[in-house]
Amino acid sequence: MSSYEHQHPAQILFASLKHLSSFLPPMALFALIRITEQGTRILFLFLLATLGLFVLLTLYNILGWRFFTYRYEAGYLHMRWGIFLKKERSIREERVQTINIRQGPLQRLFALVTLQVETAGGTEMSEVQLTAIPLPRAQDIKTALKSETEISSGTGEEGTEFRLSPGQLFLAGATSGNFFLLFSGLSLVFSQLIPIIPNSFWDLLFHTLTSTSLAAILLLILGLLFLSWLLSTLVFMVRNALFTIRRRDEELHISWGLITRKEVLLKLHRIQAIKITQGLLRQPFGFSTLTAEVAGGGTQNQNYKSVLAPLLREEQISWFLQHFLPEFHTALTPKPLPKRAHSRYLIRSTAPLVLIAIPLLFVPYGSLFLLLLPLALLYGHWRYKAGGLGLEGDQVVLRYRFLAQHQVLMPRSHIQSLQIQTNPLQRWKHLSSVRAHILSSPAATSFSLKDVDNGEVAKLWHWYSRS
Amino acid sequence: MEQGPTNTLDPRARQVWFIQGILLGIILLLLPLAYTILNYLFWDLSWKWAFGGLALIFILTTVQACILPPIRMRIWRYDIKEEEVDIQHGLIIKKRTLIPMIRVQHVDTEHGPIMRHLGLATLLISTAGSQHRIPALDQERAAQLRGDISRLARMSDEDV
Numbered sequence: 001m002s003s004y005e006h007q008h009p010a011q012i013l014f015a016s017l018k019h020l021s022s023f024l025p026p027m028a029l030f031a032l033i034r035i036t037e038q039g040t041r042i043l044f045l046f047l048l049a050t051l052g053l054f055v056l057l058t059l060y061n062i063l064g065w066r067f068f069t070y071r072y073e074a075g076y077l078h079m080r081w082g083i084f085l086k087k088e089r090s091i092r093e094e095r096v097q098t099i100n101i102r103q104g105p106l107q108r109l110f111a112l113v114t115l116q117v118e119t120a121g122g123t124e125m126s127e128v129q130l131t132a133i134p135l136p137r138a139q140d141i142k143t144a145l146k147s148e149t150e151i152s153s154g155t156g157e158e159g160t161e162f163r164l165s166p167g168q169l170f171l172a173g174a175t176s177g178n179f180f181l182l183f184s185g186l187s188l189v190f191s192q193l194i195p196i197i198p199n200s201f202w203d204l205l206f207h208t209l210t211s212t213s214l215a216a217i218l219l220l221i222l223g224l225l226f227l228s229w230l231l232s233t234l235v236f237m238v239r240n241a242l243f244t245i246r247r248r249d250e251e252l253h254i255s256w257g258l259i260t261r262k263e264v265l266l267k268l269h270r271i272q273a274i275k276i277t278q279g280l281l282r283q284p285f286g287f288s289t290l291t292a293e294v295a296g297g298g299t300q301n302q303n304y305k306s307v308l309a310p311l312l313r314e315e316q317i318s319w320f321l322q323h324f325l326p327e328f329h330t331a332l333t334p335k336p337l338p339k340r341a342h343s344r345y346l347i348r349s350t351a352p353l354v355l356i357a358i359p360l361l362f363v364p365y366g367s368l369f370l371l372l373l374p375l376a377l378l379y380g381h382w383r384y385k386a387g388g389l390g391l392e393g394d395q396v397v398l399r400y401r402f403l404a405q406h407q408v409l410m411p412r413s414h415i416q417s418l419q420i421q422t423n424p425l426q427r428w429k430h431l432s433s434v435r436a437h438i439l440s441s442p443a444a445t446s447f448s449l450k451d452v453d454n455g456e457v458a459k460l461w462h463w464y465s466r467s
Numbered sequence: 468m469e470q471g472p473t474n475t476l477d478p479r480a481r482q483v484w485f486i487q488g489i490l491l492g493i494i495l496l497l498l499p500l501a502y503t504i505l506n507y508l509f510w511d512l513s514w515k516w517a518f519g520g521l522a523l524i525f526i527l528t529t530v531q532a533c534i535l536p537p538i539r540m541r542i543w544r545y546d547i548k549e550e551e552v553d554i555q556h557g558l559i560i561k562k563r564t565l566i567p568m569i570r571v572q573h574v575d576t577e578h579g580p581i582m583r584h585l586g587l588a589t590l591l592i593s594t595a596g597s598q599h600r601i602p603a604l605d606q607e608r609a610a611q612l613r614g615d616i617s618r619l620a621r622m623s624d625e626d627v
Contacts, residue, residue: 086576088576091573119595417596427561
């Protein structure tokens with residue numbers, strides 16, 4: 001228990017030096033550029049500017065220091081700051097993820113430390129720092145915020161394991177769809193290489209293999225496509241070779257890679273949602289990829305969206321989830337969208353096209369653009385077909401499509417907030433859009449589905465609501 | 468779900484929005500002013516544009532300061548219950564948000580100079596995955612709500 005206090009005044013110095021250090025490199029660079037014309041005079045000017053800047057920053061930071069106060073009590077840390085825009089923040093122990101105490105060389109001079117408190121979440125506000133407090137104080141605050149540590153039941157038994165066979169690895173690489181990107185890269189490289197390609201190559205292409213130039217160009221494009229597909233498949237295979245996932249107690253061990261072997265240890269409670277993705281190329285074969293949305297522990301820990309299985313056949317999915325993540329279930333199929341949503345999906349996919357087409361009608365051949373209309377209609381229809389919402393127990397399933405079809409499984413306890421949105425046309429048709437926010441690193445994400453039947457939305461609302 | 472939340476914002480919110488609208492209008496006035504001065508000094512273009520700009524700013528300011536505030540006041544609704552926060556806003560695109568107490572990470576209040584003068588504050592509710600705001604509440608009420616939510620969030624805590 002304490003009343004609101006300021007930090008140590010040395011904070012002003014720390015903050016000013018920190019701010020100054022971000023100004024120095026560009027200033028030094030500028031001085032360096034001018035040094036040939038101005039000689040040593042620029043050095044003097046540089047020092048003067050630095051000094052002036054430091055004074056200004058100090059004045060500013062005095063205000064900042066003056067207006068920043070903090071207070072702590074058992075289970076809470078309170079802070080107030082802001083010169084014009086007053087802000088207040090209370091952090092309670094249950095939300096604290098990590099507490100770090102560290103000391104830099106300058107802080108050592110004053111016997112002060114930095115206390116850094118991280119709460120869960122990818123928002124910019126998820127981290128607070130007290131940069132000039134004495135060590136005993138920092139330890140007090142740490143004890144005040146210390147939540148009880150988790151106890152894991154270490155039975156130590158060896159769990160199930162899933163390995164990607166070489167055949168599956170090849171299929172996964174072959175259908176990954178990465179080659180379009182590579183294709184554009186390769187085409188660019190190829191166009192730069194044209195001058196140094198030997199004439200014998202062109203002879204071969206234009207005379208031996210084909211008779212018309214159109215066929216030659218087509219052949220060239222096909223060849224490049226094939227080459228990029230081959231390369232991307234190879235790269236994928238090398239990167240994901242020997243993919244293994246194993247469950248042990250409350251952890252998933254995932255490792256992959258041939259040359260650089262990567263390993264990830266996923267604590268189960270950090271998995272916020274499971275995403276089943278059917279890529280465009282994988283759809284005809286009925287293959288899916290399983291990924292997890294993971295709440296991260298810090299910014300340096302990459303790989304937030306962890307791949308749980310690069311390739312699974314349709315019938316393997318529920319087997320996989322049963323064995324590795326019995327907490328999630330896929331037994332339910334999402335309820336499709338109502339018929340009256342169909343036209344809205346069609347309009348949504350064609351409207352932008354029509355808007356672009358109208359001015360084009362006045363250009364020669366512009367009306368050819370309208371040939372894309374059936375494609376857009378098909379796309380809208382496709383998206384409508386994919387849309388679905390399902391509830392079972394304490395889990396919700398959203399299915400939707402952009403190009404790939406996604407199916408997201410979210411437990412109620414991991415949905416941070418739920419939003420229902422309607423526009424006048426939707427209200428007229430008794431449809432709503434739903435959006436569920438979840439925690440995911442580095443940034444929080446949300447999943448949404450448009451034009452859901454209001455009855456289903458009400459069910460979802462009641463399912464999520466606690467009163 | 469059927470009936471929306473019931474609490475309205477503080478009536479003084481209209482004054483805040485009115486002042487903000489007027490201030491924006493004044494700042495926007497700089498544009499036709501700059502045009503006029505530049506036109507006088509360097510260019511020789513039509514004066515019509517300055518008048519057009521003036522008219523546009525006038526309309527915008529009227530809408531912002533006089534027409535929208537009462538509408539906004541009417542449609543903003545919130546409820547803070549034991550277990551969840553329920554917010555509804557938006558005239559054309561209507562948004563309804565449900566935030567369970569156990570998901571609330573922290574609650575902030577925020578007030579700029581205008582709001583402070585009128586004794587109002589904005590309540591910011593953050594979960595781990597989203598941030599939500601209830602604008603223009605009485606300062607004391609906001610502080611009280613901040614305390615309430617912190618307390619309720621703590622009480623209904625289970626797992627993250």
